[in-house]
Amino acid sequence: MSFVTRGFRGRRRETDESGRVPPGQYRTDDFPVLSAGPTPHTPLAEWSFTIASESGEELARWSWEELRALPSETVTVDIHCVTKWSKLDTTWEGASVDTLLAGIETDAAYVTAWSDGGYTTNLPLEDVTDGKAWVAFGYDGEPLDPEHGGPARLLVPHLYFWKSAKWVRGLRLMDDDDPGFWESLGYHLYGDPWREQRYWGD
Numbered sequence: 001m002s003f004v005t006r007g008f009r010g011r012r013r014e015t016d017e018s019g020r021v022p023p024g025q026y027r028t029d030d031f032p033v034l035s036a037g038p039t040p041h042t043p044l045a046e047w048s049f050t051i052a053s054e055s056g057e058e059l060a061r062w063s064w065e066e067l068r069a070l071p072s073e074t075v076t077v078d079i080h081c082v083t084k085w086s087k088l089d090t091t092w093e094g095a096s097v098d099t100l101l102a103g104i105e106t107d108a109a110y111v112t113a114w115s116d117g118g119y120t121t122n123l124p125l126e127d128v129t130d131g132k133a134w135v136a137f138g139y140d141g142e143p144l145d146p147e148h149g150g151p152a153r154l155l156v157p158h159l160y161f162w163k164s165a166k167w168v169r170g171l172r173l174m175d176d177d178d179p180g181f182w183e184s185l186g187y188h189l190y191g192d193p194w195r196e197q198r199y200w201g202d
Ligand SMILES: Nc1nc2c(c(=O)[nH]1)N[C@H]1C(S)=C(S)[C@@H](COP(=O)(O)O)O[C@H]1N2
Pocket: 031, 032, 033, 034, 035, 036, 037, 081, 082, 115, 116, 117, 119, 147, 148, 149, 161, 162, 163, 164, 165, 166, 167
């Protein structure tokens, strides 16, 4: 009896039946803003994107114009925030991280993305390569809003959205997995929404 009632009235009906909303998430059409600090406003003339080695050596760097001159892709993906909202079919324009890493020889197993304002987040290298991550500068056909990470943010849609560092300025190639901002405060090191890896121990 209670089984039937839960099946009929439970979460799945209230949220989404597409199979695209991970466990514990609800679907929203809004685009909430989640920022741990103020929105930085780095002038494009001072903006650059850097690939660095673990020791901090600069391996490659693009100015804003150089980044925009790279081949770009338009992708439509679902995004999932650890605070439980998921948004389906978001459309972004950006340069694939594969394009940025092309020509860089590395034995690194992880990367740490860093941002204006000091935010960092850690990811396995294989989660930002092979078409899984972008440095995105457009959203819904427009330049990316500063509050959503403009001029450019990392976009790694298959992991919880805190991995998609707003105002991203570079990737550091790491031998070991080094917890970033939220990961140091208890968020999961990896953050797979389909396995509900929200916090340490999940
Ligand atoms: N630099 C920076 N990037 C960040 C954050 C942040 O506070 N600072 N918040 C993260 C979190 S927790 C989420 S859910 C998404 C939110 O992106 P949005 O504000 O565009 O929805 O950005 C992620 N990237």
